[in-house]
Amino acid sequence: MRLTAKGRYAVTAMLDLAVHDGEGPTSLADISERQGISLSYLEQLFAKLRRSHLVKSVRGPGGGYQLTRAASSIYVAQIVDSVDEIVDATRCAGRANCNHGETCLTHELWSDLSSQIHQFLSDIDLASIIAKREVRERAARQHMKRDDLIRMPAEEVEA
Amino acid sequence: MRLTAKGRYAVTAMLDLAVHDGEGPTSLADISERQGISLSYLEQLFAKLRRSHLVKSVRGPGGGYQLTRAASSIYVAQIVDSVDEIVDATRCAGRANCNHGETCLTHELWSDLSSQIHQFLSDIDLASIIAKREVRERAARQHMKRDDLIRMPAEEVEA
DNA sequence: CAATAACCAATCTAATTAGTCGGATATTAC
DNA sequence: GTAATATCCGACTAATTAGATTGGTTATTG
Numbered sequence: 001m002r003l004t005a006k007g008r009y010a011v012t013a014m015l016d017l018a019v020h021d022g023e024g025p026t027s028l029a030d031i032s033e034r035q036g037i038s039l040s041y042l043e044q045l046f047a048k049l050r051r052s053h054l055v056k057s058v059r060g061p062g063g064g065y066q067l068t069r070a071a072s073s074i075y076v077a078q079i080v081d082s083v084d085e086i087v088d089a090t091r092c093a094g095r096a097n098c099n100h101g102e103t104c105l106t107h108e109l110w111s112d113l114s115s116q117i118h119q120f121l122s123d124i125d126l127a128s129i130i131a132k133r134e135v136r137e138r139a140a141r142q143h144m145k146r147d148d149l150i151r152m153p154a155e156e157v158e159a
Numbered sequence: 160m161r162l163t164a165k166g167r168y169a170v171t172a173m174l175d176l177a178v179h180d181g182e183g184p185t186s187l188a189d190i191s192e193r194q195g196i197s198l199s200y201l202e203q204l205f206a207k208l209r210r211s212h213l214v215k216s217v218r219g220p221g222g223g224y225q226l227t228r229a230a231s232s233i234y235v236a237q238i239v240d241s242v243d244e245i246v247d248a249t250r251c252a253g254r255a256n257c258n259h260g261e262t263c264l265t266h267e268l269w270s271d272l273s274s275q276i277h278q279f280l281s282d283i284d285l286a287s288i289i290a291k292r293e294v295r296e297r298a299a300r301q302h303m304k305r306d307d308l309i310r311m312p313a314e315e316v317e318a
Numbered sequence: 319c320a321a322t323a324a325c326c327a328a329t330c331t332a333a334t335t336a337g338t339c340g341g342a343t344a345t346t347a348c
Numbered sequence: 349g350t351a352a353t354a355t356c357c358g359a360c361t362a363a364t365t366a367g368a369t370t371g372g373t374t375a376t377t378g
Contacts, residue, residue, distance in 0.1 A: 003162040003276070006335070008269065016265045027354065035265060038337050043356075050356095060345025061353040076272065106175045106194060109288050110167065112295075113235065117162070120279050129268050136271075165366070186323065200367055202325075209325095219376025220322040325374070335364070343356070348349100 001118045007080040009037050010045050014079050017055065018071040018126040025057075025064030045083055052082035072127035077118055160277045166239040168196050169204050173238050176214065177230040177285040184216075184223030204242055211241035231286035236277055 013031050020026045028046060032039045046065060049055045054074060055065045067074060172190050179185045187205060191198045205224060208214045213233060214224045226233060 001162065002164070002167075003160065004335080005161070008161075008273075009336095011272065012265055012269050015268045019265060019268075025354095029354075040339080041335095041337055044337090047356075057355060058345085059343080059353090059355045062346070063344090063354055065355090105178060105292075106171055109174045109178075109292060110171050112292060113170065113283065113288050114167075116283070117276075117280070121276070124272065124275070129272050133264075133268055133271060163366085168367095184323095188323075197368060199369070203367085206325075216324055217376085218322090218324045218374075221377070222323055222375085224324085320378090322377080323375090326372085328370085328372105330369070331367085333364100333366070336362085338361070339359085341357085341359105344354090346351100346353080348351085 001077075001080070001114050001121070002084055003080060004084055006045070007084040009035075009041070010049065010079050010083040011076060013037065013042060013045060014049070014054070014067075014074065015126060015129065017065060017067055018074070018130060021067055021071055025062065025066050027064035030064070048083050049079070052078065054078060054082060067126075070127065071130070072125050074126045075122050076124045076126075076129075077121035080121060160236075160239070160273050160280070161243055162239060163243055165204070166243040168194075168200070169208065169238050169242040170235060172196065172201060172204060173208070173213070173226075173233065174285060174288065176224060176226055177233070177289060180226055180230055184221065184225050186223035189223070207242050208238070211237065213237060213241060226285075229286065230289070231284050233285050234281050235283045235285075235288075236280035239280065 012035055016031050016035055017026055028039055028042045031037065032042055046055060046057075050057060050065075053068055056068050057063070057065050171194055175190050175194055176185055187198055187201045190196065191201055205214060205216075209216060209224075212227055215227050216222070216224050
Protein backbone atom coordinates (compact mmCIF):
# COMPACT_ATOMS: atom_id res chain seq x y z
CA MET A 1 0.00 0.00 0.00
CA ARG A 2 1.28 3.40 -0.92
CA LEU A 3 -0.42 6.71 -0.59
CA THR A 4 0.78 9.45 -2.90
CA ALA A 5 -0.57 12.66 -4.36
CA LYS A 6 -2.07 10.59 -7.15
CA GLY A 7 -4.16 8.60 -4.70
CA ARG A 8 -5.10 11.78 -2.88
CA TYR A 9 -6.36 13.35 -6.11
CA ALA A 10 -8.38 10.25 -6.88
CA VAL A 11 -9.98 10.12 -3.43
CA THR A 12 -10.67 13.85 -3.55
CA ALA A 13 -12.31 13.56 -6.97
CA MET A 14 -14.38 10.58 -5.83
CA LEU A 15 -15.49 12.51 -2.75
CA ASP A 16 -16.53 15.38 -5.00
CA LEU A 17 -18.51 12.91 -7.08
CA ALA A 18 -20.09 11.43 -3.97
CA VAL A 19 -21.09 14.85 -2.65
CA HIS A 20 -22.86 15.60 -5.93
CA ASP A 21 -24.32 12.13 -6.25
CA GLY A 22 -27.96 12.07 -7.32
CA GLU A 23 -27.68 15.32 -9.25
CA GLY A 24 -27.00 13.58 -12.54
CA PRO A 25 -23.56 13.13 -14.13
CA THR A 26 -20.72 15.35 -12.95
CA SER A 27 -18.31 16.49 -15.66
CA LEU A 28 -14.58 16.35 -15.18
CA ALA A 29 -14.50 20.04 -16.10
CA ASP A 30 -16.58 20.78 -12.98
CA ILE A 31 -14.34 18.66 -10.75
CA SER A 32 -11.28 20.27 -12.29
CA GLU A 33 -12.70 23.70 -11.53
CA ARG A 34 -13.74 22.88 -7.99
CA GLN A 35 -10.74 20.83 -6.91
CA GLY A 36 -7.98 22.55 -8.85
CA ILE A 37 -6.87 19.40 -10.66
CA SER A 38 -6.07 19.64 -14.37
CA LEU A 39 -8.70 18.21 -16.69
CA SER A 40 -6.33 15.97 -18.59
CA TYR A 41 -4.94 14.55 -15.37
CA LEU A 42 -8.46 13.81 -14.18
CA GLU A 43 -9.08 12.06 -17.50
CA GLN A 44 -6.18 9.73 -16.80
CA LEU A 45 -7.34 9.01 -13.27
CA PHE A 46 -10.93 8.40 -14.32
CA ALA A 47 -9.84 6.04 -17.07
CA LYS A 48 -8.44 3.85 -14.28
CA LEU A 49 -11.40 4.39 -11.98
CA ARG A 50 -13.69 3.37 -14.80
CA ARG A 51 -11.65 0.26 -15.56
CA SER A 52 -12.02 -0.62 -11.87
CA HIS A 53 -15.79 -0.18 -12.19
CA LEU A 54 -15.91 2.48 -9.50
CA VAL A 55 -17.47 5.04 -11.86
CA LYS A 56 -19.50 4.94 -15.05
CA SER A 57 -19.48 7.59 -17.75
CA VAL A 58 -22.13 9.36 -19.77
CA ARG A 59 -20.88 10.93 -22.98
CA GLY A 60 -22.07 14.02 -24.76
CA PRO A 61 -23.45 17.32 -23.50
CA GLY A 62 -24.73 17.14 -19.95
CA GLY A 63 -22.67 14.00 -19.53
CA GLY A 64 -19.97 13.20 -17.04
CA TYR A 65 -19.26 10.58 -14.41
CA GLN A 66 -21.35 8.91 -11.74
CA LEU A 67 -20.58 6.43 -9.00
CA THR A 68 -21.48 2.92 -10.08
CA ARG A 69 -22.91 2.15 -6.66
CA ALA A 70 -23.83 3.87 -3.42
CA ALA A 71 -21.09 5.95 -1.79
CA SER A 72 -21.46 3.69 1.25
CA SER A 73 -20.25 0.75 -0.86
CA ILE A 74 -17.12 2.42 -2.21
CA TYR A 75 -14.03 2.11 -0.03
CA VAL A 76 -10.91 4.24 0.05
CA ALA A 77 -8.64 1.26 -0.49
CA GLN A 78 -10.42 0.45 -3.76
CA ILE A 79 -9.83 3.97 -5.04
CA VAL A 80 -6.18 4.05 -4.04
CA ASP A 81 -5.56 0.59 -5.45
CA SER A 82 -7.07 1.46 -8.82
CA VAL A 83 -4.83 4.47 -9.47
CA ASP A 84 -1.71 3.84 -7.34
CA GLU A 85 -0.75 0.46 -8.64
CA ILE A 86 1.29 -1.52 -6.16
CA VAL A 87 4.99 -2.18 -6.50
CA ASP A 88 6.56 -5.37 -5.21
CA ALA A 89 7.42 -3.79 -1.85
CA THR A 90 9.94 -6.27 -0.55
CA ARG A 91 12.81 -6.02 -3.00
CA CYS A 92 13.49 -9.54 -1.77
CA ALA A 93 11.86 -11.72 -4.38
CA GLY A 94 14.99 -12.14 -6.47
CA ARG A 95 17.53 -12.83 -3.78
CA ALA A 96 18.23 -16.46 -3.14
CA ASN A 97 19.53 -16.31 0.43
CA CYS A 98 16.49 -14.34 1.53
CA ASN A 99 13.77 -16.99 1.63
CA HIS A 100 13.15 -17.73 5.28
CA GLY A 101 16.56 -16.43 6.30
CA GLU A 102 16.81 -13.79 9.00
CA THR A 103 16.96 -11.22 6.22
CA CYS A 104 13.43 -11.96 5.16
CA LEU A 105 11.97 -11.40 8.61
CA THR A 106 11.90 -7.63 8.25
CA HIS A 107 10.31 -7.81 4.84
CA GLU A 108 7.50 -9.87 6.27
CA LEU A 109 7.11 -7.43 9.12
CA TRP A 110 6.69 -4.66 6.59
CA SER A 111 4.17 -6.57 4.55
CA ASP A 112 2.22 -7.35 7.72
CA LEU A 113 2.06 -3.65 8.49
CA SER A 114 1.20 -2.86 4.91
CA SER A 115 -1.76 -5.19 4.95
CA GLN A 116 -2.92 -3.65 8.24
CA ILE A 117 -2.96 -0.26 6.55
CA HIS A 118 -4.77 -1.70 3.57
CA GLN A 119 -7.34 -3.30 5.83
CA PHE A 120 -7.87 -0.01 7.61
CA LEU A 121 -8.55 1.81 4.34
CA SER A 122 -10.80 -1.03 3.22
CA ASP A 123 -13.14 -0.23 6.09
CA ILE A 124 -13.62 3.44 5.26
CA ASP A 125 -16.31 4.19 2.70
CA LEU A 126 -17.04 7.51 1.02
CA ALA A 127 -20.42 7.99 2.68
CA SER A 128 -18.96 7.63 6.16
CA ILE A 129 -16.30 10.26 5.46
CA ILE A 130 -19.04 12.68 4.49
CA ALA A 131 -21.26 11.62 7.40
CA LYS A 132 -18.47 12.01 9.93
CA ARG A 133 -18.05 15.59 8.88
CA GLU A 134 -21.73 16.34 9.26
CA VAL A 135 -21.69 14.95 12.78
CA ARG A 136 -18.68 17.06 13.65
CA GLU A 137 -20.29 20.19 12.25
CA ARG A 138 -23.47 19.61 14.19
CA ALA A 139 -21.43 19.10 17.35
CA ALA A 140 -19.52 22.31 16.69
CA ARG A 141 -22.74 24.26 16.25
CA GLN A 142 -24.19 22.83 19.45
CA HIS A 143 -21.03 23.70 21.32
CA MET A 144 -21.02 27.20 19.93
CA LYS A 145 -24.64 27.68 20.90
CA ARG A 146 -24.05 26.80 24.51
CA ASP A 147 -20.88 28.87 24.95
CA ASP A 148 -20.88 31.82 22.65
CA LEU A 149 -24.31 32.50 21.30
CA ILE A 150 -25.08 35.49 23.48
CA ARG A 151 -21.80 37.27 22.93
CA MET A 152 -21.55 36.69 19.17
CA PRO A 153 -23.18 38.62 16.32
CA ALA A 154 -26.00 36.57 14.90
CA GLU A 155 -24.67 36.28 11.37
CA GLU A 156 -21.56 34.49 12.54
CA VAL A 157 -23.52 31.90 14.45
CA GLU A 158 -26.01 30.94 11.85
CA ALA A 159 -24.74 28.64 9.13
CA MET B 160 0.21 11.82 5.28
CA ARG B 161 1.83 10.14 2.38
CA LEU B 162 3.34 6.71 2.24
CA THR B 163 5.96 6.22 -0.43
CA ALA B 164 8.94 3.98 -1.06
CA LYS B 165 11.02 6.36 1.02
CA GLY B 166 8.80 5.85 4.06
CA ARG B 167 8.74 2.13 3.46
CA TYR B 168 12.54 1.99 3.45
CA ALA B 169 12.66 3.99 6.66
CA VAL B 170 10.15 1.75 8.43
CA THR B 171 11.92 -1.35 7.15
CA ALA B 172 15.28 -0.06 8.39
CA MET B 173 13.81 0.84 11.77
CA LEU B 174 12.25 -2.60 12.05
CA ASP B 175 15.65 -4.11 11.31
CA LEU B 176 17.12 -1.94 14.05
CA ALA B 177 14.35 -2.97 16.45
CA VAL B 178 14.87 -6.66 15.75
CA HIS B 179 18.57 -6.30 16.58
CA ASP B 180 17.95 -4.02 19.54
CA GLY B 181 19.99 -4.89 22.61
CA GLU B 182 22.85 -6.34 20.56
CA GLY B 183 24.76 -3.07 20.53
CA PRO B 184 24.89 -0.60 17.65
CA THR B 185 23.82 -1.79 14.20
CA SER B 186 25.86 -0.39 11.31
CA LEU B 187 24.21 0.96 8.19
CA ALA B 188 26.41 -1.41 6.21
CA ASP B 189 24.67 -4.34 7.94
CA ILE B 190 21.21 -2.94 7.26
CA SER B 191 22.19 -2.21 3.68
CA GLU B 192 23.32 -5.80 3.27
CA ARG B 193 20.27 -7.33 4.91
CA GLN B 194 17.57 -5.11 3.42
CA GLY B 195 19.06 -4.38 0.01
CA ILE B 196 19.03 -0.61 0.45
CA SER B 197 22.05 1.36 -0.73
CA LEU B 198 24.35 2.59 2.03
CA SER B 199 24.28 6.20 0.88
CA TYR B 200 20.52 6.24 0.74
CA LEU B 201 20.38 4.84 4.25
CA GLU B 202 22.73 7.61 5.34
CA GLN B 203 20.29 10.18 4.00
CA LEU B 204 17.37 8.53 5.74
CA PHE B 205 19.18 8.12 9.04
CA ALA B 206 20.27 11.75 9.03
CA LYS B 207 16.58 12.59 9.20
CA LEU B 208 15.75 9.86 11.70
CA ARG B 209 18.52 11.14 13.93
CA ARG B 210 17.29 14.74 13.65
CA SER B 211 13.89 13.45 14.75
CA HIS B 212 15.56 11.77 17.75
CA LEU B 213 14.30 8.34 16.77
CA VAL B 214 17.83 6.91 16.62
CA LYS B 215 21.19 7.76 18.13
CA SER B 216 24.57 7.08 16.58
CA VAL B 217 27.83 5.63 17.84
CA ARG B 218 30.85 6.51 15.74
CA GLY B 219 33.98 4.51 15.09
CA PRO B 220 34.60 0.80 14.71
CA GLY B 221 31.83 -1.32 16.19
CA GLY B 222 29.62 1.74 15.97
CA GLY B 223 26.30 2.21 14.24
CA TYR B 224 22.78 3.20 15.18
CA GLN B 225 20.49 2.35 18.06
CA LEU B 226 16.91 3.21 18.88
CA THR B 227 16.75 6.12 21.32
CA ARG B 228 13.97 4.44 23.26
CA ALA B 229 12.14 1.13 23.52
CA ALA B 230 10.69 -0.20 20.27
CA SER B 231 7.31 -0.09 22.00
CA SER B 232 7.59 3.70 22.21
CA ILE B 233 8.39 4.32 18.54
CA TYR B 234 5.40 4.68 16.25
CA VAL B 235 5.15 4.19 12.51
CA ALA B 236 3.73 7.68 11.98
CA GLN B 237 6.81 9.22 13.61
CA ILE B 238 9.09 7.37 11.22
CA VAL B 239 7.09 8.24 8.13
CA ASP B 240 6.76 11.88 9.19
CA SER B 241 10.48 12.27 9.74
CA VAL B 242 11.49 11.14 6.24
CA ASP B 243 8.41 11.80 4.06
CA GLU B 244 7.85 15.45 4.77
CA ILE B 245 4.29 16.52 4.26
CA VAL B 246 3.05 18.61 1.37
CA ASP B 247 0.16 21.02 1.77
CA ALA B 248 -2.37 18.43 0.62
CA THR B 249 -5.30 20.68 -0.23
CA ARG B 250 -4.01 22.85 -3.08
CA CYS B 251 -6.61 25.25 -1.75
CA ALA B 252 -4.61 27.57 0.46
CA GLY B 253 -4.01 30.16 -2.23
CA ARG B 254 -7.44 30.34 -3.83
CA ALA B 255 -9.63 33.14 -2.58
CA ASN B 256 -13.05 31.74 -3.43
CA CYS B 257 -12.28 28.50 -1.65
CA ASN B 258 -12.55 29.47 2.00
CA HIS B 259 -15.78 27.99 3.27
CA GLY B 260 -17.23 27.78 -0.22
CA GLU B 261 -18.60 24.51 -1.43
CA THR B 262 -15.27 23.95 -3.12
CA CYS B 263 -13.49 23.66 0.17
CA LEU B 264 -15.78 20.94 1.51
CA THR B 265 -14.02 18.16 -0.34
CA HIS B 266 -10.64 19.39 0.79
CA GLU B 267 -11.76 19.19 4.37
CA LEU B 268 -13.16 15.73 3.79
CA TRP B 269 -9.77 14.67 2.50
CA SER B 270 -7.90 16.20 5.40
CA ASP B 271 -10.28 14.49 7.82
CA LEU B 272 -9.48 11.16 6.21
CA SER B 273 -5.82 11.99 6.14
CA SER B 274 -5.75 12.65 9.87
CA GLN B 275 -7.59 9.38 10.46
CA ILE B 276 -4.83 7.56 8.60
CA HIS B 277 -2.21 9.45 10.55
CA GLN B 278 -3.91 8.58 13.82
CA PHE B 279 -4.00 4.94 12.80
CA LEU B 280 -0.28 4.89 12.11
CA SER B 281 0.35 6.77 15.35
CA ASP B 282 -1.05 3.82 17.27
CA ILE B 283 1.21 1.18 15.75
CA ASP B 284 4.59 0.82 17.45
CA LEU B 285 7.57 -1.21 16.25
CA ALA B 286 7.40 -3.71 19.10
CA SER B 287 3.79 -4.58 18.37
CA ILE B 288 4.55 -5.22 14.70
CA ILE B 289 7.21 -7.70 15.77
CA ALA B 290 5.00 -9.17 18.51
CA LYS B 291 2.07 -9.65 16.17
CA ARG B 292 4.23 -11.76 13.94
CA GLU B 293 5.39 -13.93 16.83
CA VAL B 294 1.80 -14.55 17.86
CA ARG B 295 0.91 -15.48 14.31
CA GLU B 296 3.84 -17.86 14.10
CA ARG B 297 2.97 -19.51 17.39
CA ALA B 298 -0.61 -19.93 16.22
CA ALA B 299 0.61 -21.49 13.00
CA ARG B 300 2.76 -23.93 14.96
CA GLN B 301 -0.13 -24.82 17.29
CA HIS B 302 -2.31 -25.46 14.31
CA MET B 303 0.34 -27.59 12.77
CA LYS B 304 0.75 -29.54 16.01
CA ARG B 305 -2.90 -30.45 16.23
CA ASP B 306 -3.19 -31.49 12.62
CA ASP B 307 0.12 -32.80 11.45
CA LEU B 308 2.39 -33.54 14.39
CA ILE B 309 2.22 -37.29 14.15
CA ARG B 310 2.94 -37.38 10.49
CA MET B 311 5.78 -34.84 10.52
CA PRO B 312 9.46 -35.33 11.39
CA ALA B 313 10.20 -33.86 14.82
CA GLU B 314 12.82 -31.35 13.72
CA GLU B 315 10.37 -29.49 11.52
CA VAL B 316 7.89 -28.99 14.32
CA GLU B 317 10.26 -27.77 17.00
CA ALA B 318 11.49 -24.20 16.65
C1' DC C 319 48.44 5.09 12.86
C1' DA C 320 45.27 2.19 10.47
C1' DA C 321 40.74 0.62 10.15
C1' DT C 322 35.96 1.47 10.85
C1' DA C 323 31.86 3.84 10.44
C1' DA C 324 29.21 7.96 11.17
C1' DC C 325 28.69 12.42 9.02
C1' DC C 326 28.18 15.68 5.19
C1' DA C 327 27.34 17.86 0.67
C1' DA C 328 27.14 18.09 -4.00
C1' DT C 329 25.95 16.03 -8.11
C1' DC C 330 24.03 12.78 -11.27
C1' DT C 331 20.73 9.56 -13.31
C1' DA C 332 16.45 7.04 -13.49
C1' DA C 333 11.87 6.84 -12.45
C1' DT C 334 7.64 8.71 -11.40
C1' DT C 335 4.36 12.33 -11.31
C1' DA C 336 1.81 15.89 -13.08
C1' DG C 337 0.23 18.13 -16.79
C1' DT C 338 -0.14 19.19 -22.17
C1' DC C 339 -1.57 18.49 -26.81
C1' DG C 340 -4.05 16.94 -30.62
C1' DG C 341 -7.04 14.47 -31.80
C1' DA C 342 -11.37 10.72 -32.15
C1' DT C 343 -15.94 9.29 -30.81
C1' DA C 344 -20.49 9.55 -28.75
C1' DT C 345 -24.43 12.38 -27.53
C1' DT C 346 -27.43 16.24 -27.30
C1' DA C 347 -29.79 20.30 -28.88
C1' DC C 348 -30.86 23.33 -32.42
C1' DG D 349 -26.96 17.61 -40.24
C1' DT D 350 -24.14 20.40 -37.80
C1' DA D 351 -22.47 22.64 -33.76
C1' DA D 352 -21.47 22.11 -29.06
C1' DT D 353 -20.28 19.20 -25.27
C1' DA D 354 -17.70 15.96 -22.99
C1' DT D 355 -15.72 11.35 -22.76
C1' DC D 356 -11.99 8.72 -24.62
C1' DC D 357 -7.22 7.89 -26.11
C1' DG D 358 -2.21 8.01 -26.90
C1' DA D 359 1.90 10.25 -27.14
C1' DC D 360 4.69 13.75 -25.43
C1' DT D 361 6.95 17.05 -22.06
C1' DA D 362 8.18 19.32 -17.75
C1' DA D 363 8.99 18.95 -13.06
C1' DT D 364 9.83 16.50 -9.09
C1' DT D 365 11.41 12.71 -6.42
C1' DA D 366 14.09 8.60 -5.62
C1' DG D 367 18.07 6.67 -5.28
C1' DA D 368 23.18 6.22 -6.52
C1' DT D 369 27.64 8.01 -6.80
C1' DT D 370 31.50 10.50 -5.51
C1' DG D 371 34.66 12.37 -2.49
C1' DG D 372 35.43 13.66 1.21
C1' DT D 373 35.75 14.91 7.10
C1' DT D 374 35.45 13.51 11.83
C1' DA D 375 35.30 10.46 15.75
C1' DT D 376 36.57 6.11 17.85
C1' DT D 377 38.83 1.79 18.50
C1' DG D 378 42.65 -1.38 18.70
